[in-house]
Amino acid sequence: MEPHVEESKVDYRPLGVSGLGGWLILIQIGLFLTIILLAIQLFQYSLPAVTTESWELLTSDQSDYYHPLWGPVIIFETVYNALFLMFSIYTVIAFYRKKSIFPRLMIMFYSVSLVVGIIDYVLLLQIPMARELEDGSSVRDIVKSVLTCAIWIPYFIKSERVHNTFVR
Known part of the structure; x- marks a missing residue:
């Protein structure tokens, strides 16, 4: 008679750290802050800039503030903020659903x-007017963005927690 071999249950959980903890807590905070800041930027600055009065002030060639690039810059920033807000919301959803x-x-x-x-x-x-108003904050923002990329992109590529958590 053959010995009775009980089939063992296969555990499909990943080995090592996983879950939405660790450094991913900072990612959550950053995503929510981005959504809030983008919404503020969009509704307090970008959308009001395309209203008739503001738009005319910057894009009418009879205005003292006119420059031919104001229109394209305002449209670019408004479209970017709206699309990036939607992208950020989608990213948060993918985060909590642990999508691969x-x-x-x-x-x-x-x-x-x-x-x-x-x-x-x-x-x-x-x-020229925008260049005069530049106080160095744009350069600081770019440097912060470079540092953010230098830290977080490798983290998402190499992290064991990221690899084990986002598998669906």
């Missing part, structure tokens, strides 16, 4: 933020 696409979304999130920050800065430097 989340690490790639975060790499895109940081990369796009950096590239758009540089493009926006270069565009604004072309407008």
